[in-house]
Amino acid sequence: MxxxxxxxxxxxxxxxxxxxxxxxxxxxxxxxxxxxxxxxxxxxxxxxxxxxxxxxxxxxxxxxxxxxxxxxxxxxxxxxxxxxxxxxxxxxxxxxxxxxxxxxxxxxxxxxxxxxxxxxxxxxxxxxxxxxxTAAVPNLPxxxxxxxxxxxxxxxxxxxxxxxxxxxxxxxxxxxxxxxxxxxxxxxxxxxxxxxxxxxxxxxxxxxxxxxxxxxxxxxxxxxxxxxxxxxxxxxxxxxxxxxxxxxxxxxxxxxxxxxxxxxxxxxxxxxxxxxxxxxxxxxxxxxxxxxxxxxxxxxxxxxxxxxxxxxxxxxxxxxxxxxxxxxxxxxxxxxxxxxxxxxxxxxxxxxxxxxxxxxxxxxxxxxxxxxxxxxxxxxxxxxxxxxxxxxISRSVLITGIVNTIFLAALAGAVLYSPNWLGDDPTMRNLPEVIRQSGLLPWGAASWAIAAIVMLVLLLRRRGRWLWLVNFMGFFAFIVFAVMPAFSVVDGLRQLPLRQLSATMLQAQQPQEILTMLGFQKPSLVFYTERPILFISDPDDLEDQLEQLFEQNTPSVLMVAFPHKLREADLEPEQYQLVEQAGAYQLIRIQLPLKEN
Known part of the structure; x- marks a missing residue:
């Protein structure tokens, strides 16, 4: 053949x-x-x-x-x-x-x-x-x-x-x-x-x-x-x-x-x-x-x-x-x-x-x-x-084209199954469900599935010259109809809440009040607030850090944290004021000195 x-x-x-x-x-x-x-x-x-x-x-x-x-x-x-x-x-x-x-x-x-x-x-x-x-021959360029x-x-x-x-x-x-x-x-x-x-x-x-x-x-x-x-x-x-x-x-x-x-x-x-x-x-x-x-x-x-x-x-x-x-x-x-x-x-x-x-x-x-x-x-x-x-086309390219077809079909299946691999990020635990509800998975899977079908037809009809173009069109469609919209979905869950809290922190910050983050570091808060942020990585260190801030005449702190990190730090609800909640994050204010439990 x-x-x-x-x-x-x-x-x-x-x-x-x-x-x-x-x-x-x-x-x-x-x-x-x-x-x-x-x-x-x-x-x-x-x-x-x-x-x-x-x-x-x-x-x-x-x-x-x-x-x-x-x-x-x-x-x-x-x-x-x-x-x-x-x-x-x-x-x-x-x-x-x-x-x-x-x-x-x-x-x-x-x-x-x-x-x-x-x-x-x-x-x-x-x-x-x-x-x-051949290119060097005048009549054959x-x-x-x-x-x-x-x-x-x-x-x-x-x-x-x-x-x-x-x-x-x-x-x-x-x-x-x-x-x-x-x-x-x-x-x-x-x-x-x-x-x-x-x-x-x-x-x-x-x-x-x-x-x-x-x-x-x-x-x-x-x-x-x-x-x-x-x-x-x-x-x-x-x-x-x-x-x-x-x-x-x-x-x-x-x-x-x-x-x-x-x-x-x-x-x-x-x-x-x-x-x-x-x-x-x-x-x-x-x-x-x-x-x-x-x-x-x-x-x-x-x-x-x-x-x-x-x-x-x-x-x-x-x-x-x-x-x-x-x-x-x-x-x-x-x-x-x-x-x-x-x-x-x-x-x-x-x-x-x-x-x-x-x-x-x-x-x-x-x-x-x-x-x-x-x-x-x-x-x-x-x-x-x-x-x-x-x-x-050469036999090696033909064989690779067959592998290519199988690979595209596998990609289509992987796109549909992908929500089962998501969910490890604590900032967006509901990401798998949001992705399923977004309607992006069928578009992404269709991009690769159609490409695989077209590639198979071309191979059967001896049109191997177009295999590269099928890959191009499949990838192009996947980017336009699935990847770019998915970026916006992930941003809405993972990064948008931090931008919202940054705006709130700028509005709510009181004179001499320190901005802090507990249990994790999100550098985007530093960029969006244009303020220094005190990172407290270990919740067990929170009490000592607050005591040092009080000794430096700090009246209060605005803190971004996950709720479970506040519990790990042994902070009770009566010890802080909830300013705003966005996504998985809470923005709280702690008056110093810290109230005893």
């Missing part, structure tokens, strides 16, 4: 002309970027527990004028370098202190990365060395041009429309900014590497690599340059032209540019904070995260196999085929090919180095593999651009 493709239509041939193709491409990138990164970006509140830490540190920079040392809740915050805070602070000063401003740097980084991925694939997205050789346009369109869609990228591009933390800076830097390197006959163009791309690598270091520290060096080093070692390329890159000049951008802030922050900063940032947040388990973020060695499978689904199913088709073991063959044909090899090094690096690291988080998603998208896009333009 052969699974063939139709001949290119006249309409597609028309799209290949420069003006229609670029017009269509701009519309395409705008559409996928809008849905993935911009649509409803600021419609839900900041999500505890990490996002408000970044948002408030940036707000305090604008309030204090100290753009060197980040602070949160009156204490230094040395977790991350300042670029994400600076960009948020600039956004605050431009569009105001709100959720849009917090998330805008992440969204823009994702859009820039998607656009750069499109450009790189359009220029160098040859699915094979043979395709590049048509097929390879079509393949590169297809690779660019498909690759941009995969870069934007995957779970990992969508989540972190809509979150005001440093992960997407790191992925954007590092990813664009690596693609800039390749654009320079692939054009040895154009030294001026090559020099500009290498300059962009140095600048963006420096910005990556200002986003998340040494990892911003360590990973690119490992990726490029492994790639050059494989192709065997390392010394030539390093001379082209003008390492001395590039290194000075890199240092001039990346180093000054580190010097200033160390001057301002001394050994405390060195121990916290370089010691704890870098060295210890790699060598030890930090904040209980441990996982088995195979954790990232599942993280990539789920985070890049459904495209991840095609990654093994996309890597295997390159035949990396044929090193001599690849060393004889022009540089412009090496994109698949380069992104393979990119993916494997990042995957291996964080697999070795002891502390494990799903977000750590976010920077490999662009490489995965390029690999799968190269695979599909080849499959679409060949007489019949």
């Amino acid at each position: 052969k699974f063939g493709i139709d001949r290119p239509s006249k309409l597609f041939q028309h799209w290949e002309q420069p003006v229609p193709a670029w017009t269509l491409s701009i519309i395409w990138i705008f559409l996928i970027s809008f849905v993935a990164f911009i649509w409803h970006l600021g419609s839900i509140g900041l999500v505890d527990e990490t996002e408000p830490l970044f948002a408030e540190a940036a707000r305090q920079m604008t309030e204090t004028g100290d753009w060197i040392t980040p602070y949160f809740n009156g204490a230094t915050r040395f977790d991350k370098p300042p670029l994400i805070y600076w960009l948020m602070a600039i956004a605050y000063q431009t569009i105001g202190v709100n959720e849009w401003a917090v998330r805008l740097p992440s969204a823009l980084a994702a859009i820039a990365l998607t656009t750069m991925g499109f450009y790189t694939l359009k220029q160098f997205g040859f699915p094979s060395p043979a395709a590049a050789e 048509h097929k390879t041009s079509r393949q590169r346009w297809l690779a660019a369109w498909i690759g941009a869609a995969m870069m934007a429309l995957n779970t990992h990228t969508i989540v972190w591009a809509r979150t005001g933390v440093s992960d997407m900014l790191l992925s954007g800076c590092m990813g664009i830097a690596l693609l800039a390197f390749f654009c320079g590497y692939a054009q040895p006959a154009r030294p001026q163009v090559q020099a500009r791309w290498y300059l962009a690599f140095y600048v963006l690598s420096a910005l990556a270091v200002l986003t998340k520290g040494p990892v911003g340059i360590v990973l690119p060096v490992l990726i490029i080093g492994a790639f050059l070692l494989y192709v065997g032209n390392g010394w030539t390329v390093l001379r082209e890159m003008r390492l001395l000049r590039g290194g000075l540019i890199f240092l001039a951008i990346a180093v000054p802030w580190y010097i200033l922050v160390i001057q301002a904070n001394g050994q405390e900063y060195i121990d916290s940032f370089f010691g704890y947040h870098n060295f210890e995260r790699f060598t030890e388990v930090v904040n209980r973020h441990d996982a088995p060695w195979y954790f990232y196999f599942f993280a990539v499978l789920v985070g890049f689904a459904p495209w991840s199913l095609y990654l093994p085929v996309a890597i295997a088709r390159l035949r990396i073991w044929q090193r001599t063959h690849w060393q004889q090919q022009p540089r412009a044909t090496h994109l698949g090899l380069f992104v393979s090094s990119w993916l494997l180095i990042i995957f291996s690096f964080f697999t070795i690291a002891v502390t494990k988080l799903p977000s750590y593999v976010l920077p490999l998603m662009p490489a995965a998208a390029i690999l799968v896009a190269l695979l599909w651009s080849e499959q679409i333009t060949r007489p019949q």
